[in-house]
Each structure stands twice: as C-alpha cells, then as structure tokens.
Amino acid sequence: MGSLAGRMLQSQPVPLRYGQRVADKTGDPGSEDGTVQIWLVLLFTLAWQPGTMAQSADTASPAERFSTEWGFTTGGATDLPGGARGGEFWAMQLRWGKVLTPQYGPGVLRGTFEYAVEIVPAMVLRQARFHPSQPSGGIFGGGFNPIVLQWNFTSHDRFVPFFQIAGGTLWTTRDFPHGASSFNFTPQGGIGAYWFARTNRAVSFGVSYHHISNAGITKPNPGHNALYFYGGLSWWR
Numbered sequence: 001m002g003s004l005a006g007r008m009l010q011s012q013p014v015p016l017r018y019g020q021r022v023a024d025k026t027g028d029p030g031s032e033d034g035t036v037q038i039w040l041v042l043l044f045t046l047a048w049q050p051g052t053m054a055q056s057a058d059t060a061s062p063a064e065r066f067s068t069e070w071g072f073t074t075g076g077a078t079d080l081p082g083g084a085r086g087g088e089f090w091a092m093q094l095r096w097g098k099v100l101t102p103q104y105g106p107g108v109l110r111g112t113f114e115y116a117v118e119i120v121p122a123m124v125l126r127q128a129r130f131h132p133s134q135p136s137g138g139i140f141g142g143g144f145n146p147i148v149l150q151w152n153f154t155s156h157d158r159f160v161p162f163f164q165i166a167g168g169t170l171w172t173t174r175d176f177p178h179g180a181s182s183f184n185f186t187p188q189g190g191i192g193a194y195w196f197a198r199t200n201r202a203v204s205f206g207v208s209y210h211h212i213s214n215a216g217i218t219k220p221n222p223g224h225n226a227l228y229f230y231g232g233l234s235w236w237r
Contacts, residue, residue: 062236069097075230084177086128141172
C-alpha cells in the first residue's frame with residue numbers, strides 16, 4: 001500500500017510557478033514566460049513606433065523641408081594670387097532663402113536645393129598704395145547678390161553642410177582696384193555648414209572664393225581674388 005500511494009502521489013500534476021520551464025510532448029523545452037515576453041516586446045514596439053516617428057519629424061532640420069531662411073553673415077577676406085593685390089576686406093550680408101525641393105540623392109549626398117538672395121549693406125576694403133599718386137586708406141561699398149544657389153546636405157539632422165555658388169554686384173566710393181571701376185561684379189562660390197543648436201535656429205560658417213571685376217566695362221580690368229571666411233546666424237520657419 002505504501003508503495004502504491006507513493007506512485008499515485010508522483011503521478012499527480014504539480015502546479016507550476018510563473019515562468020517555470022516545462023517540456024512539451026516532443027521533449028523540447030518551451031517557455032511560457034518567453035511567450036509572454038515576446039508579446040510584451042511586440043506591444044511595446046507598436047506603441048513606441050509612432051512616438052519615434054513624431055520625434056524624428058520634430059527634430060529634423062528645416063533644411064529638409066520647404067522652409068524659409070532669414071539670416072545674416074559677416075567675415076573677412078584675404079588676398080589670393082591672380083589679380084590685383086592689397087584688397088583685403090570686411091563685409092556683412094543680410095540673407096533670405098527658400099528651400100525649393102524635397103530631399104534627393106543617396107546616402108551622404110542626399111540633400112535639398114535652396115535659392116537665396118543677399119543684400120550687402122556694408123563692405124570696407126583696404127586699398128593698397130603702389131604709387132604716390134594713388135589714394136590710400138579704406139574704401140566703403142555695398143552690393144546685392146540676386147543669385148545664390150545652394151545644395152544643403154541633409155543626411156544629418158543638426159549638422160548640415162552645403163555647397164554654394166553666387167553672383168552679384170558691388171558699388172564702392174572709389175575705383176577698386178586702382179584705375180578700374182567703382183562698379184564691379186562679384187562671382188563667388190564655396191562651402192560651409194549649418195549647426196542647428198535649436199529646431200529653427202542655426203549657426204552658419206563657411207569659406208568661399210570671392211572675385212571682384214568689372215567684366216571689361218573699363219580698361220584695365222585687373223580684378224581681385226580673395227578667400228572669404230565668414231560666420232552668422234539663421235532663423236528658419
């Protein structure tokens with residue numbers, strides 16, 4: 001009787017604690033707790049994904065969207081070979097831009113096209129004196145850049161490099177360079193970047209090749225070449 005009772009007790013099912021592993025009929029281990037965890041992960045993923053998408057849309061830089069940019073830049077230039085020397089200058093630009101396209105391109109080349117215009121309310125040039133008859137000192141000027149074409153590389157949200165080409169006009173209080181003209185054209189181009197410290201505010205910095213010449217309106221027309229370093233702030237909406 002004792003042995004029979006023992007066998008009956010052994011055959012009774014033993015309640016399982018939550019998460020305890022059991023064996024199926026094939027002898028392979030299964031996990032009730034593992035199944036619950038899988039469902040919890042799926043539910044968490046579905047619940048979290050919309051929030052992630054919304055967050056990505058909020059933190060994306062305005063350069064990725066059809067945004068408007070208002071800003072200013074200022075900087076200084078140093079001479080380059082290939083033209084008249086002694087024409088370092090300081091300048092300020094007021095800028096309006098508009099992103100015209102959605103994002104195009106693969107990987108790090110993905111970006112948007114922006115068109116902008118710039119007003120140059122102030123420029124001060126240092127006119128070098130190479131002959132006693134030539135005036136020396138500063139020359140003051142201002143100008144307008146109606147064509148600024150820019151490609152913004154938008155593969156990163158906060159850091160947005162760009163490539164830019166531009167063209168404009170410049171008026172000065174005296175001929176620049178000496179004996180040329182007080183009205184000149186200013187083709188230019190270079191690289192730079194925005195750093196979006198906030199969603200709609202960016203710090204900008206860059207360097208560009210800057211050329212001043214009158215396109216043959218007067219003779220001689222030596223022109224002036226410079227490397228222009230600048231920084232600024234932009235507001236986007």
